[in-house]
Amino acid sequence: MNSLTDALASFARTAGPLKGVTILDLTRVVAGPYCAMLLADMGATVIKIENPADPDLTREFPPLNRNSDEPVSGFFAQFNRNKMAVGLDLKKAEGKATFLDMVRKADIVIENFRPGTMAKLGLGYEVLREVNPAIVFTAISGFGQYGPNSLRPAFDSSAQASGGLWSMNGTLEEPMRVGTVLGDLSAALYAAIGTLGALREAERTGQGQLVDVSQQDSIVSLTENALVTYTETGKVTVPEGNGHPFVRPYGRYACKDGYVFFGAYTDKFWREACLTFGDEAMASDPEVDSMAKRFETDVYLRKVKPAVERWLGAHTKAELEAMTGDRFPLSPIKSIDEVVADPHLRERDMVVPVDCQGARFEVFGNPIKLSGGTLERGASAPAVGQHNASIYRQWLGLDEDEYAELVRLGVI
Structure with a gap:
């Protein structure tokens, strides 16, 4: 594994089981950012990479704190704590070259573009493994990297609908989506598990691999006994409302x-x-x-x-x-106000502060409780390109002229 240089010691993780692991986070919105955040909470150094002209759109999602010069998103802060951030335009030749240089020094790349996007950029898994055979490439998408539906665009609700969960939730008269982005969140959790498994293999053998996680697949795996009930009996699971199909009172x-x-x-x-x-x-x-x-x-x-x-x-x-x-x-x-006030959850650090660009938010903590601790308490989330100089000059090793040229070209 390649750790950050001493010049970045003030940010590089100094604790946690993933200390020394460097992750390049190309993701946006929820599924990818949440996956990378969970790994950051466990000590990985996560570098969030955004197009400087088109950063993660959740930076504008509510709730917004308006006490600083620019509105700051609590939504963004919640899913991007404990990360560094750089700007990088992967559509420009200089941006591609810079990214490949970063891949040579990294352990993991996480992306959640539509399948084929990275390949079109000339940065697909086959290209990355040529420059770093040990790289773990985690790809989160709506329908997976292969299969007849792989290129379809998708949101969380796409997964809940196509994975069967929507048809099982609510009432017989009105099936309902689950009231949170479970397709995104479950895909993030499975991606984190798959990434850690692939990392373990890379550490053991020196060979990385592609981790392919689909939101639809993730939802299917959360339908409990519905699938096996149908394949065994032909019975289609329908909404049970607030009851249970085979126990009462419940x-x-x-x-x-x-x-x-x-x-x-x-x-x-x-x-x-x-x-x-x-x-x-x-x-x-x-x-x-x-x-x-x-x-x-x-x-x-x-x-x-x-x-x-x-x-x-x-x-x-x-x-x-x-x-x-x-x-x-x-x-x-x-209700959520009662949840926030719950002393049990407070004691378990499930409501924690996070700073972002001068604003402070209370967000959910990390449900993974390690005896050695995780790093979400007192964390911060970065501004767009906040760590450009640290990453490109000190970690990647660009000289002053090389760095200035990337700035001039609008690559970073």
Whole structure:
């Protein structure tokens, strides 16, 4: 692996399991930036490369902090913390040459363009491996690098629709997309896993490889048992609303000030719930004393559901959370303001500050908790081209005239 020079020691990662790994991040929007950010949080030195005339468009996404000279995007800051940033126009010959010089010193390249874009630029995987056989080239796209649909443009919703998740979510009357960009986020997670696997192989053998992650593939893998249920039985999974296809009680129930998830469907949990709510008769009722009996539609609607609604409707979310503790699964359905205030999440550093161009935002932390720690607390996100001089002069080794020429040509 090639580490940054001593001149960059003030930024180069000094901790984390990926210390010494250098990543060239060509990505935009969510899937690619999130993948690279997760690796940066674990100690990799990530260099975000943007066209100086057309930087990552999420730099203009809300929410915007307007306390500095230019509006600063919290959306951008959240997915690009712990990165350096340089400008580089890959369409210009000088930009291509400079990028190849960077590839020679890097360990990983991550891109999320439409398949074929890097090859059209003359910078496809086959070209990069010629200059650095150990390079790991991670490509995230809507439909993958091969297959009849590979060239189709895609967004998150494209993946949710084509991967089957949209048809399973919501209600029978109105299937709904999941209310977050799960196609982007899941592809980012799989790409990070694949990248680490390929990096391990490159370290062992000196040979890199192409990591091909599709948003559609990622969504298909999140459809739980729907695929095997269809291939085995011919049954097509449809939306279950807030219920579950084969266990009850398990779902959303109303309480005094909102809703909770209640999932005491096993015999042990059911008995604990009955005792918690002072309903010992229900705990010993032979009509509902087994999981199979409670799932029967008639029994559930006639006895189980009314009992649960009676128990929960008498209390607030906070009261229910306090009453149930660790006895059986019950969770308030929290709005995002309640999530941000959750002391458990705060203790686990899942709400952390990040600085960006003079603005400070609170963003989500890293769900990967390592005993040696991750680096998201106190992180910052870069301005466009913020580290041009450090990367090109000190790391890449350009002299003053070479650097000035790239500036003059608008390459950086």
